[in-house]
Amino acid sequence: MRSDIAADVNIDFGDAHDWLSPTRAWRLTECAASVGPVVNKPITSVGSAPNAGTVAHRAVQLWIDAAGYRNGNPQSRLSEAINEALAEFSGRPTGEWPPTRARLLARASQLAERLLWGDDVHAERELLDPIRRLRGTPDIVLMKPREAVVIDLKTPTSKDDSLQPWIIFQLTIYAHLVEQVHGILPAQVEVFRLNRGFLPLSMNSTSVEAALETVERAREADASVATPAPATCRYCRRRLDCQAHWDAAVCWPDTDCVEGTIERVERAANGIAAVFLASSLGSRWVSGVPGDLVTADVGERIRLVRLRRSDSNDDSAFKWSRRSALAVLPLAIPV
Numbered sequence: 001m002r003s004d005i006a007a008d009v010n011i012d013f014g015d016a017h018d019w020l021s022p023t024r025a026w027r028l029t030e031c032a033a034s035v036g037p038v039v040n041k042p043i044t045s046v047g048s049a050p051n052a053g054t055v056a057h058r059a060v061q062l063w064i065d066a067a068g069y070r071n072g073n074p075q076s077r078l079s080e081a082i083n084e085a086l087a088e089f090s091g092r093p094t095g096e097w098p099p100t101r102a103r104l105l106a107r108a109s110q111l112a113e114r115l116l117w118g119d120d121v122h123a124e125r126e127l128l129d130p131i132r133r134l135r136g137t138p139d140i141v142l143m144k145p146r147e148a149v150v151i152d153l154k155t156p157t158s159k160d161d162s163l164q165p166w167i168i169f170q171l172t173i174y175a176h177l178v179e180q181v182h183g184i185l186p187a188q189v190e191v192f193r194l195n196r197g198f199l200p201l202s203m204n205s206t207s208v209e210a211a212l213e214t215v216e217r218a219r220e221a222d223a224s225v226a227t228p229a230p231a232t233c234r235y236c237r238r239r240l241d242c243q244a245h246w247d248a249a250v251c252w253p254d255t256d257c258v259e260g261t262i263e264r265v266e267r268a269a270n271g272i273a274a275v276f277l278a279s280s281l282g283s284r285w286v287s288g289v290p291g292d293l294v295t296a297d298v299g300e301r302i303r304l305v306r307l308r309r310s311d312s313n314d315d316s317a318f319k320w321s322r323r324s325a326l327a328v329l330p331l332a333i334p335v
C-alpha cells in the first residue's frame with residue numbers, strides 16, 4: 001500500500017499552561033523544555049491501516065457502548081465488536097494483530113465479569129479539570145454511587161507485574177480527573193493486560209496530590225532547560241528540533257535516531273528507498289524508507305527518529321518503522 005506523505009506543517013507554540021494530557025504532563029515533569037515551540041516539519045508515513053492496539057481499544061469501546069459485556073455470551077458479542085471496529089478502518093491492522101485479537105477474545109469473560117461490578121460503565125470519555133488545565137480519556141471507568149474504578153487497557157505484551165513510573169503517573173492523573181468530574185476518587189486503578197490480566201494499583205488522595213504538585217512545579221520550571229532521556233524524548237513533539245536531544249542521543253547505547261549527511265540513496269522498484277548517511281559515529285544505512293518521503297538529495301543533512309534496528313548483520317544499520325519521522329536540515333533550533 002502506498003504511504004501518504006504527512007508533512008506536519010502545524011507550528012505549535014504550546015506552552016506549559018496549555019491543556020496537558022497525562023502523557024504530556026508526565027513528559028513535562030521529566031523535561032521542562034518539552035512544551036516549547038515546535039518549528040520543524042516532521043515528515044512521516046501515514047498509512048491507512050490502524051495498529052493492533054487501536055483496533056482492540058475501539059472494539060472494547062463498541063462492546064461496552066452496546067452493553068455486549070452484559071450478554072450471556074460476551075465473547076461472541078466482542079467478536080462482533082471487533083468486526084465492527086475493523087470495518088471502521090481500512091486495511092489490515094499492523095503490528096501483532098492475530099495474537100492481539102486472540103488474547104482479547106480469550107479474556108472477554110474476565111473483562112466482562114469485572115465490568116458487571118459497575119452500575120455505570122464509561123468507555124473512552126474525555127474528562128477535564130479546567131482549573132488545572134488537565135484533560136484525559138481513560139479507557140474504562142466503572143461507577144457505583146460511592147465508588148469508582150479506572151481500567152487501563154494495555155495490548156503490548158507484559159513480561160512481569162511491574163508498572164513503569166509513567167504508567168502509574170498517568171493512572172493517578174486519570175483518578176484525579178474522575179474525582180473532578182464524578183466527585184468520587186477511585187480507590188483503585190487497574191491495568192488490564194491482554195497477556196496477563198488485571199494488575200490493580202491502590203490510589204489515595206495523598207498520591208494524587210503529590211502528582212498534581214509535581215505537575216504544577218513542572219509548569220513553573222525553566223522551559224529553556226532540556227533534560228533529554230530516551231524514554232522522555234521518544235515521542236516528544238520537539239524531538240527533531242531539540243539540539244540538546246541530538247547532543248545526548250549520540251551517547252545512548254540503543255539509540256533509535258540518527259543525524260547525518262546523505263551520501264547515497266538507493267531506490268527499489270517497489271518504491272522503498274535506502275539512505276546511506278555519514279554521521280558523527282560513522283556511516284549508517286537507513287533502509288525501508290518510503291521512497292516518496294526521501295525528497296532530500298546527496299549532500300543534504302537529515303535527521304531521523306523512532307527507527308528500528310535493521311534485521312541485517314550490520315548492527316549499526318537502521319530500519320524505518322511506521323512511527324518513524326524525518327526532517328531535512330537546516331533546522332530552526334530554539335533550544
Ligand code: SF4
Nearest residue numbers: 031034228233236242
Ligand atoms: S526532545 Fe527530549 S530533551 Fe528535547 S524537549 Fe523533548 S523531551 Fe526535552
